[in-house]
Amino acid sequence: MSGPAGxxxxxxxxxxxAKSFGSVRAAHEVSLSVRKGEVLGLVGAxxxxxxxLIKILSGAVEADAGEIRVDGRxxxxxxxxxxxxxGIVAVQQEVVLAEDQSLAENVxxxxxxxxxxxxxxxxxxxxxxxxxxxxxxxxxxxxPVAELTPSQHRLVMIATALARQPRLVILDEPTxxxxxxxxxxxxxxxxxxxxxxxxxxxxxxRLHEVRxxxxxxxxxxxxxxxxxxEGATVTEERMxxxxxxxxxxxxxxxxxxxxxxxREADVALRVRGLTGIRVRDVDLDVRAGExxxxxxxxxxxxxxxxxxxxxxxxxxxxxxxxxGRELHGSxxxxxxxxxxxxxxxxxxxxxxxxxxxxxxxxxxxGRHRRVWIDRRWExxxxxxxxxxxSLVGSxxxxxxxxxxxxxxxxxxxxxxLGGVDLLILDEPTxGVDVNARAEIHDALRELAxxxxxxxxxxxxxxxxxxxxxxxxxxxxxxxxxxxxAPIQEEGLVAAFYGQxxxxxxxxxxx
Numbered sequence: 001m002s003g004p005a006g007x008x009x010x011x012x013x014x015x016x017x018a019k020s021f022g023s024v025r026a027a028h029e030v031s032l033s034v035r036k037g038e039v040l041g042l043v044g045a046x047x048x049x050x051x052x053l054i055k056i057l058s059g060a061v062e063a064d065a066g067e068i069r070v071d072g073r074x075x076x077x078x079x080x081x082x083x084x085x086x087g088i089v090a091v092q093q094e095v096v097l098a099e100d101q102s103l104a105e106n107v108x109x110x111x112x113x114x115x116x117x118x119x120x121x122x123x124x125x126x127x128x129x130x131x132x133x134x135x136x137x138x139x140x141x142x143x144p145v146a147e148l149t150p151s152q153h154r155l156v157m158i159a160t161a162l163a164r165q166p167r168l169v170i171l172d173e174p175t176x177x178x179x180x181x182x183x184x185x186x187x188x189x190x191x192x193x194x195x196x197x198x199x200x201x202x203x204x205x206r207l208h209e210v211r212x213x214x215x216x217x218x219x220x221x222x223x224x225x226x227x228x229x230e231g232a233t234v235t236e237e238r239m240x241x242x243x244x245x246x247x248x249x250x251x252x253x254x255x256x257x258x259x260x261x262x263r264e265a266d267v268a269l270r271v272r273g274l275t276g277i278r279v280r281d282v283d284l285d286v287r288a289g290e291x292x293x294x295x296x297x298x299x300x301x302x303x304x305x306x307x308x309x310x311x312x313x314x315x316x317x318x319x320x321x322x323x324g325r326e327l328h329g330s331x332x333x334x335x336x337x338x339x340x341x342x343x344x345x346x347x348x349x350x351x352x353x354x355x356x357x358x359x360x361x362x363x364x365x366g367r368h369r370r371v372w373i374d375r376r377w378e379x380x381x382x383x384x385x386x387x388x389x390s391l392v393g394s395x396x397x398x399x400x401x402x403x404x405x406x407x408x409x410x411x412x413x414x415x416x417l418g419g420v421d422l423l424i425l426d427e428p429t430x431g432v433d434v435n436a437r438a439e440i441h442d443a444l445r446e447l448a449x450x451x452x453x454x455x456x457x458x459x460x461x462x463x464x465x466x467x468x469x470x471x472x473x474x475x476x477x478x479x480x481x482x483x484x485a486p487i488q489e490e491g492l493v494a495a496f497y498g499q500x501x502x503x504x505x506x507x508x509x510x
Contacts, residue, residue: 009072405436
């Protein structure tokens with residue numbers, strides 16, 4: 001990897017940046033610098049101030065105090081257009097794409113090649129194909145974005161950033177929920193960008209990735225710089241110490257205890273012959289009080305299977321039965337049956353523009369209102385259920401101001417308060433720090449121990465090993481192998497490729 005250009009001023013330098021939202025101090029006296037051709041690691045727990053810093057540098061919010069310099073000259077960044085004009089492009093963790101438009105139109109949005117009023121479709125396709133190839137997407141540029149997998153959506157976002165020919169790229173959790181092969185591609189791309197002289201700020205809770213990419217690291221805690229690492233001091237242990245997460249490291253590594261009666265409990269969820277676009281003829285039985293994991297490579301059908309079970313995607317064949325009754329219709333009927341669903345992208349399940357309290361009580365509210373809302377009940381249960389999931393944040397705060405981990409806890413609290421009997425989660429801890437991950441796992445285990453059924457898909461084998469009682473492995477749309485705890489991570493990964501090792505057994509619906 002090319003080193004930073006010695007002697008010249010930094011490509012970007014931030015001095016004493018500060019930002020508050022009401023009484024909440026999100027950033028205070030934050031300073032950092034990035035040189036041309038350098039990868040700077042930025043780490044911190046959820047709520048440490050990383051998102052606020054990204055928004056300041058990319059023009060999404062304006063700093064209350066501090067200075068930003070580019071090439072040694074002070075600059076004003078008050079709007080996203082200001083940052084883009086300076087060559088600063090941020091790829092946020094939340095995926096925002098126009099799903100009804102083509103890949104090419106998304107990648108080159110605002111930069112469509114045209115002669116006069118007419119867009120050149122040939123040049124559009126060619127340029128989009130080049131950019132998509134850099135992130136490993138070989139599909140037809142005319143394909144609607146909606147037909148891609150969630151992990152491919154994240155790659156399209158990165159291709160869109162590259163289309164702007166940036167001088168500095170800010171990547172926020174770029175590998176969250178990506179399988180290993182696509183993660184490897186992103187890491188290689190980051191190195192290539194640095195070799196081309198582009199500065200990169202790399203933000204990730206996957207500390208081994210930060211260690212592999214970044215010769216310098218800035219750690220944030222509680223909105224301030226907790227420390228800086230360089231060279232040989234960039235280790236996972238030192239980063240954990242600085243962000244304050246070392247206490248949870250061991251917690252996540254060990255599988256949480258299952259309910260003593262889970263294996264003997266009645267089957268709660270029964271799936272037979274379920275078929276969609278990628279998913280084909282899946283049979284599955286999951287018991288009350290059990291956490292069942294869905295694993296597999298990108299495109300294997302993990303997320304689609306969850307959508308089919310919840311009814312957000314219509315099945316072409318097969319049945320889903322819950323607690324003895326076959327499910328029909330779309331997702332609202334599932335919710336009335338005590339079934340909840342948290343999609344991979346938190347934004348799809350949250351109500352932005354509403355506060356934390358309203359987001360939590362959304363499902364349960366109907367049972368506790370007549371002409372007016374019982375505010376005393378609402379405040380009481382929000383405090384109770386926020387504590388149950390270790391939620392950090394004011395109930396009156398806008399939900400979009402919370403960190404990713406706390407937004408996920410809001411969704412958990414919503415469904416637990418709603419009396420959910422079956423909770424379906426897609427990538428429940430993507431982009432979440434080690435402490436929040438442990439707390440989310442605890443909340444899910446508590447839910448299962450109370451008799452609920454939990455169905456969870458994750459791209460991370462270590463998460464499934466730590467959390468699940470059983471894991472079914474999807475291969476090319478079929479449930480190919482099933483493993484029962486204790487599960488060995490090596491055997492689980494081997495099953496992704498159709499090698500049925502370890503304690504795997506052919507899945508036969510129970």
